[in-house]
Amino acid sequence: MEYTKEFKERDELLGQLEARGLAIPDPTAALNFLTRVGYFRSGAYRYVFRRLLPPEKIDARLHQYRSDDYIAGASIEHVLKLEAFDFKLARVRQEGLLDFEVRLRAAMAHTLAAKNVAATRTSNSSRRAVATSSAEINPLANVQSSMRGPRPGGTRLSPAPKTKTSLSTTY
Template sequence: MPVAYTKPHLSYQEQLKLLRSRGLEVNDEAAALRLLTSVGYYRLSAYVYPFRELLPMDERAVASPAHYRSESITAGTTFEQVDRLWQFDRKLRLLVLDVIETVEIGLRTKVAYILGA
């Protein structure tokens, strides 16, 4: 039987408020809201994850086998750091996709050539 989804819908402003309540410092609210509206809270939360505080040893893996971090964000972490991490990942992903495309086209060309012969 499916489990009911219980988290309430939050506006972008409420999402930003939630991140702030967990300890994220936001110096440029307009930029933070722009990123939230274009990327989305769920995707952006993956880039916040490395900045979340580690749980004490006795609390780890209680909720799930991979549960090692609390909801609290390490003091001094800024939205700009999260944005830079997202930007780095985006650029890296585009570089990797570019290389994959080059390999794919080269391989397809060789296969087509051999099969055509």
């Protein structure tokens, strides 16, 4: 399949949106929005403001349920507000996920430490073999080492220690 759409500058794309019924009261803000977000990504926010096709024109095979024209009263301002809401929602979700991750790791570490999983009893003595690798002590060590980056409070995860993976140390 050959690509047939012709390249258009952002101001031409804004003109096309206006011709399809999307009000653009502030062309400068709309142009900044398209520059920041992009025309095709903005389509996800514009989609809900497009007219529904009549049932006889719907093509479920191609997933075409909406016209290229916009509903009466639709404005680029609505699109901007929807994108701002989506951005804020993503930030709240990300912050909640990071908080959950930290709390989960703290609870797991506390539970594992209470069960003393870093040490195992040997069968013929009361001495314990001590785990020497971070993977033996912490099953999430590989996950943690791949999760570098800023943490709440400006802290960073430290790299997983590079140690032998044997249980040779005893006391």
